[in-house]
Each structure stands twice: as structure tokens, then as C-alpha cells.
Amino acid sequence: MERTEIETLGEFGLIDHLTKNFEIKNASTIVAVGDDAAVIDNFGKQTLISTDLLVEGIHFDLMYTPLKHLGYKSVVVNLSDIYAMNGTPTQITMSVALSNKISLEAIDEFYEGVYAACEKYNVDLVGGDTTSSQKGFIISVTAIGEVAPDQYIKRSTANKGDLICVSGFLGGAFLGLTLMEREKKIYLENPQIQPDLEGEDYIVGRLLKPEARVDIIEFLNTNKIVPTSMMDISDGLSSEIKHICKQSNLGCRIYEEKLPIHQAARQAAFKFGLDPTVCALNGGEDYELIFTMKQEDYDKITTSEEISVVGYMTEIEEGSKLISRGGGLHDFFAQGWKAF
Amino acid sequence: MERTEIETLGEFGLIDHLTKNFEIKNASTIVAVGDDAAVIDNFGKQTLISTDLLVEGIHFDLMYTPLKHLGYKSVVVNLSDIYAMNGTPTQITMSVALSNKISLEAIDEFYEGVYAACEKYNVDLVGGDTTSSQKGFIISVTAIGEVAPDQYIKRSTANKGDLICVSGFLGGAFLGLTLMEREKKIYLENPQIQPDLEGEDYIVGRLLKPEARVDIIEFLNTNKIVPTSMMDISDGLSSEIKHICKQSNLGCRIYEEKLPIHQAARQAAFKFGLDPTVCALNGGEDYELIFTMKQEDYDKITTSEEISVVGYMTEIEEGSKLISRGGGLHDFFAQGWKAF
Numbered sequence: 001m002e003r004t005e006i007e008t009l010g011e012f013g014l015i016d017h018l019t020k021n022f023e024i025k026n027a028s029t030i031v032a033v034g035d036d037a038a039v040i041d042n043f044g045k046q047t048l049i050s051t052d053l054l055v056e057g058i059h060f061d062l063m064y065t066p067l068k069h070l071g072y073k074s075v076v077v078n079l080s081d082i083y084a085m086n087g088t089p090t091q092i093t094m095s096v097a098l099s100n101k102i103s104l105e106a107i108d109e110f111y112e113g114v115y116a117a118c119e120k121y122n123v124d125l126v127g128g129d130t131t132s133s134q135k136g137f138i139i140s141v142t143a144i145g146e147v148a149p150d151q152y153i154k155r156s157t158a159n160k161g162d163l164i165c166v167s168g169f170l171g172g173a174f175l176g177l178t179l180m181e182r183e184k185k186i187y188l189e190n191p192q193i194q195p196d197l198e199g200e201d202y203i204v205g206r207l208l209k210p211e212a213r214v215d216i217i218e219f220l221n222t223n224k225i226v227p228t229s230m231m232d233i234s235d236g237l238s239s240e241i242k243h244i245c246k247q248s249n250l251g252c253r254i255y256e257e258k259l260p261i262h263q264a265a266r267q268a269a270f271k272f273g274l275d276p277t278v279c280a281l282n283g284g285e286d287y288e289l290i291f292t293m294k295q296e297d298y299d300k301i302t303t304s305e306e307i308s309v310v311g312y313m314t315e316i317e318e319g320s321k322l323i324s325r326g327g328g329l330h331d332f333f334a335q336g337w338k339a340f
Numbered sequence: 341m342e343r344t345e346i347e348t349l350g351e352f353g354l355i356d357h358l359t360k361n362f363e364i365k366n367a368s369t370i371v372a373v374g375d376d377a378a379v380i381d382n383f384g385k386q387t388l389i390s391t392d393l394l395v396e397g398i399h400f401d402l403m404y405t406p407l408k409h410l411g412y413k414s415v416v417v418n419l420s421d422i423y424a425m426n427g428t429p430t431q432i433t434m435s436v437a438l439s440n441k442i443s444l445e446a447i448d449e450f451y452e453g454v455y456a457a458c459e460k461y462n463v464d465l466v467g468g469d470t471t472s473s474q475k476g477f478i479i480s481v482t483a484i485g486e487v488a489p490d491q492y493i494k495r496s497t498a499n500k501g502d503l504i505c506v507s508g509f510l511g512g513a514f515l516g517l518t519l520m521e522r523e524k525k526i527y528l529e530n531p532q533i534q535p536d537l538e539g540e541d542y543i544v545g546r547l548l549k550p551e552a553r554v555d556i557i558e559f560l561n562t563n564k565i566v567p568t569s570m571m572d573i574s575d576g577l578s579s580e581i582k583h584i585c586k587q588s589n590l591g592c593r594i595y596e597e598k599l600p601i602h603q604a605a606r607q608a609a610f611k612f613g614l615d616p617t618v619c620a621l622n623g624g625e626d627y628e629l630i631f632t633m634k635q636e637d638y639d640k641i642t643t644s645e646e647i648s649v650v651g652y653m654t655e656i657e658e659g660s661k662l663i664s665r666g667g668g669l670h671d672f673f674a675q676g677w678k679a680f
Contacts (some may be wrong), residue, residue: 131399
């Protein structure tokens with residue numbers, strides 16, 4: 001493997017190197033990388049801004065996270081927030097702090113992933129900051145998006161009786177993480193043993209290469225479904241629904257049997273001795289969408305296999321509860337993924 | 341001193357705690373903290389975006405940086421980039437990664453500074469991310485601003501013969517840093533000795549509490565001076581003028597005798613055995629503005645004591661040179677503050 005130290009380029013050399021082949025995709029991008037600030041035009045739309053800070057050892061483990069995937073995911077998780085507002089992402093800024101452990105070849109791989117995500121989701125990289133860190137790799141992404149005036153969808157506007165819907169499947173990313181942590185532990189105890197990821201493509205892919213659900217936003221728009229509230233599922237369903245309940249001043253009921261769990265995730269859960277329901281409720285990083293909608297919109301979503309109705313909103317006095325398969329009412333036990 | 345561990349609040353408790361007293365100032369701020377993304381309205385203007393990543397041990401030293409000042413400065417350095425585009429900052433996002441070394445009281449102090457800067461510069465805090473770090477305090481700020489259509493000023497549009505102007509004084513922040521590093525070294529060698537900052541308020545203030553030069557932008561607009569290029573001086577004059585030269589495809593001449601150096605900075609330089617010219621050229625973090633303008637605008641700036649003409653732009657073939665007091669031509673020696 002070739003290894004070029006980043007200090008041979010210097011900060012501005014590195015920025016030139018990282019951005020030289022990037023082409024502008026959005027007409028609203030007037031000035032991109034290379035000045036004090038990016039310039040973004042508006043066409044009578046509203047601007048959305050979302051930002052994430054990702055820290056090595058807290059949010060990702062380079063032992064089992066390929067840098068290209070990390071770059072891709074760093075972008076996608078931010079775009080997911082823009083879609084979750086019913087917006088269209090148009091630009092990102094990407095800042096990185098690098099320890100001297102990381103070579104230029106490594107950071108190139110990371111940016112390959114960044115650019116692949118920009119390409120796929122049609123967003124422009126318009127700025128950022130590159131610096132060094134004393135320890136670990138630090139990533140800060142800010143996504144900018146647009147939305148037609150007042151068409152953004154908040155978390156605080158659900159109504160009593162609204163149906164609670166989620167896209168795709170839940171719990172897979174958490175099971176992928178569980179697998180990777182298990183294999184890492186085995187490897188650290190005995191480096192002769194190669195990781196055994198046989199047949200686990202689905203959960204590994206859910207962890208390492210999530211996608212933002214632009215297809216769901218398009219489906220909702222095409223079918224004239226206006227969610228009454230929406231957010232993305234980054235910390236786990238039980239954590240997110242609590243945000244919607246709290247901000248909308250409501251309670252909810254979620255049916256255990258309605259939780260969408262992929263067959264491969266269910267099998268993995270059993271293999272690890274975990275309850276698939278707990279994984280689906282409390283596992284983070286699926287980057288699916290959760291939204292509420294009026295009951296009368298129900299017929300419109302039945303054409304989508306990617307949307308599941310999992311419950312409904314109630315008065316706040318009724319609390320937020322899970323209805324188990326047996327019919328019992330349970331509190332949501334966990335807090336989602338804890339940053340602290 | 342009271343000390344509350346941050347984990348007693350959790351991530352969302354911390355966000356609530358940090359943002360509860362913040363009031364929206366800009367009509368363009370529609371949705372601020374508390375959803376997937378902030379929503380910002382446009383009034384036929386263009387949006388500016390700038391971002392910075394600040395890492396403990398690289399960009400700041402908590403041994404001599406009060407947290408309130410750090411919060412203030414983290415915001416100001418970003419706003420400075422928006423002003424340097426001839427824009428008006430309107431919103432920021434603030435993300436922090438905290439090690440368990442930092443208590444809630446400490447982060448409150450930091451945010452006091454953040455809010456003081458938001459108050460002073462009339463910007464709204466509209467989002468961010470809070471997480472933990474394995475080591476050190478990490479700050480990521482993104483500033484959003486607006487500018488009337490096509491009134492932004494880039495680095496790449498200077499013309500041959502244009503005058504090179506800088507605001508305020510240069511080199512002071514670097515001398516403040518030199519003083520602080522010297523006092524830190526003395527203290528580490530002998531903790532009995534208290535820091536001696538007597539009479540050094542000016543340079544210490546330049547380091548710890550820089551301001552963004554909104555007054556210069558207002559002066560230029562009031563006096564109908566349209567700079568042909570502009571940027572802020574974060575890495576040192578010699579580094580910044582090289583950016584303008586490179587991006588405008590020109591050379592320059594800077595007169596040593598015209599460099600604006602505060603009397604207190606000059607005295608400090610002599611005390612430390614440093615050349616004040618080198619401090620003014622290569623010292624970073626002054627956050628003054630450098631801009632170029634047409635020669636015919638010269639009369640318009642003479643009413644400001646805060647703007648100095650330090651040189652002029654040339655053809656690229658003539659190179660970028662300093663004209664010393666003795667009349668000799670010199671290359672700019674350093675690269676400005678090196679992030680790597």
C-alpha cells in the first residue's frame with residue numbers, strides 16, 4: 001500500500017486535492033469551495049440546514065468501517081434529516097479533523113464515499129474545513145436543502161388519531177453493529193481468527209451503507225400524502241416516537257406485531273439471543289422515516305410495500321405505549337442510542 | 341465550584357438546557373433548534389454558508405482560554421467569513437463533542453459566550469449536534485448569511501493596479517498567543533509562579549476575544565466602496581494575500597512600512613525578541629479584513645482610521661513581494677498558520 005503523509009500537501013494543498021474533480025450539480029450553487037463562504041441562490045424557496053458531528057470511537061470504529069463507507073454514510077445521515085423535513089438536499093459542507101494515523105490514501109478513500117453520496121443524491125459539496133486532531137478522526141457535515149414555502153414537515157404537528165407509519169425495516173443496523181462488535185472482540189482475543197460475516201450481508205449493509213429514503217418522500221408527494229409530522233429514525237423508533245409525542249403534546253400506541261423486521265434481521269437476532277422487537281424499537285442508525293398522517297390517507301399508502309402502519313397517536317394522558325402480541329400495554333423501555 | 345456531570349441530563353436534556361433561553365432574532369428563521377433541520381426563509385437574497393472545525397490542543401488550549409471566550413470566538417470567527425463575502429450573518433449551527441472532563445457548568449460558560457456573540461451580531465442559533473468525545477473538546481460551527489443577489493465579493497476578482505487594504509491592526513493575536521504559551525511553560529515548570537499578564541491587555545484581548553469587522557462592511561457600503569476582492573485574515577496577511585493573488589491570477593507588492601501594527605503589539609514583539617513585521621505578516625487569528633479596491637476609490641477610504649492601504653496588485657509575472665523599509669524586494673517567507 002502506498003502511503004503519503006498529509007503534511008506533504010499542507011491544508012490548502014489537501015483541499016485542492018480533495019475537491020479538484022468535483023462538479024457542481026445544482027443551479028442554486030453559485031460559489032462552492034474556495035472562498036470564505038459558499039453562495040447559494042434561492043428561487044422563492046425556503047432553506048433547510050442540518051448538521052452532524054461524528055467522532056471516531058463514539059460514532060464509528062475504523063476497525064470494521066471501510067473509509068469509503070464512512071464517507072458515504074457521513075453524508076447520507078445528514079441528507080436523511082433534510083428529507084425528514086420533506087425537503088430536497090442541495091449542498092453539503094464537509095469538515096474533517098485528522099490524526100497523523102490517517103494517510104492521504106485513506107482520506108482519498110473517505111472522500112470517494114463522500115463524492116459517491118453527493119453523486120447519488122445530487123448534492124454539491126460547497127465548503128468545509130480540514131484540520132488536524134490530536135487523537136481520532138472527526139467528521140462534521142452540514143447539509144443544506146430547500147423546500148417549497150411552508151411545505152416543510154415538523155415533529156410537533158401530529159394530531160390525535162393520526163396513523164404512525166415507518167418506512168422499510170427496523171433493527172437491521174443495530175444487529176449489524178452487534179455482529180461487528182462480536183467479531184472485533186473475537187479478533188482482538190485471537191488475531192488468527194478471520195471475521196465470520198457469512199450470510200450476514202443484509203445486517204452488515206444496513207450498518208455500513210444506509211441510504212436516505214428519498215424514494216419515500218417522492219412516493220408521498222406523488223400520491224399527495226402530506227404527513228402531519230415526520231422525522232428520520234437515527235436513534236431508534238422508541239426514541240423518535242417520543243420526540244413526536246413530546247413535541248406534539250400527544251401519546252401513542254405502537255403494535256409490536258406491526259413492526260417491520262426483515263427476515264435476515266430476525267434470524268440474526270435469534271442467533272445473538274436478542275429479542276427482534278427490542279432491536280426494532282431501540283436499535284439506532286436505520287435512517288428510515290417515521291411519519292404520522294390522517295387516517296383518511298390510509299388507502300393511498302397501501303400501494304407501497306415500503307411503508308408500514310405501526311400504530312396511532314392518542315391523547316397525552318394515555319401515555320406512549322407498546323401493545324405486545326399478547327395484547328398487554330408496555331412502556332417503551334430504552335432511550336434510543338445514547339450519545340452520553 | 342459546583343460540578344454537574346453532563347450524563348445526568350442525556351443528549352436531549354442537554355440540548356433543551358442549552359437552548360431554553362434563546363430567542364429568535366431574524367425574521368428569516370422559521371424553525372430553529374429541535375427538528376431534523378432548521379428552516380430559513382429567503383427574501384430574494386442569496387444564502388452564504390461557512391463552516392469551521394475547532395479542536396482542543398490544535399486550535400485552542402483550555403489552560404489559558406476561558407470557556408466563555410472560547411464560545412464567543414468560535415462564533416465570531418465564522419461570522420467573520422460571512423462578512424468577508426460582503427454578507428450579513430443570520431443564523432449559526434453549533435455542534436460540540438465533549439469529553440467527560442467537561443462539566444455542565446463548564447459547557448454553560450461556553451454557551452454563555454456563544455449566546456453573547458449571537459446577541460452582539462444578531463444571529464440565531466438554529467441547530468447543532470451534541471455528542472461525546474474520547475479525548476478533548478471539539479467544536480464545529482456553521483454560519484449562514486445572506487447577501488443581495490450578486491453582491492457577494494470573492495477572492496478571485498482582484499484586478500491589476502487595485503489597492504490592497506486591511507482593517508485594524510495585525511499581529512496582535514499572534515503576540516497574545518506567544519505570551520500565553522510563554523506563561524503556560526513557566527507555570528508548568530513551576531506552578532507557584534502566577535502568570536504575568538501585566539500591561540498586556542491589548543494582545544491578550546486580540547487572542548481571546550476577537551471581533552468580526554461588521555463595522556468595516558458597513559463603512560464600505562455606506563461610502564459606496566465595492567471591493568474588487570475580499571477575505572478575512574485568519575491565517576496571517578502573507579497567507580491571505582497569496583490566496584487573492586493565486587485565485588485572481590495576479591501578483592502583489594506590500595509595503596513593510598504601511599503594515600498597521602498597534603503600539604502595544606510592537607512593544608510586545610520587541611519584548612519577546614520578535615520582528616513586528618513578521619508578526620504582522622505571518623501571525624494568524626486577527627480576523628481583520630483584507631480587500632482590494634480600484635485606485636479611484638482611494639479618497640473615499642481616507643475618512644476611516646480603521647483602514648490602511650498596504651500595497652497594490654500587479655501582473656502575475658511580477659510575483660508576490662514585500663517591499664522592505666530599505667526598499668528591497670522580499671518573498672513572503674511563511675505559509676501562515678499551519679493546520680498540519
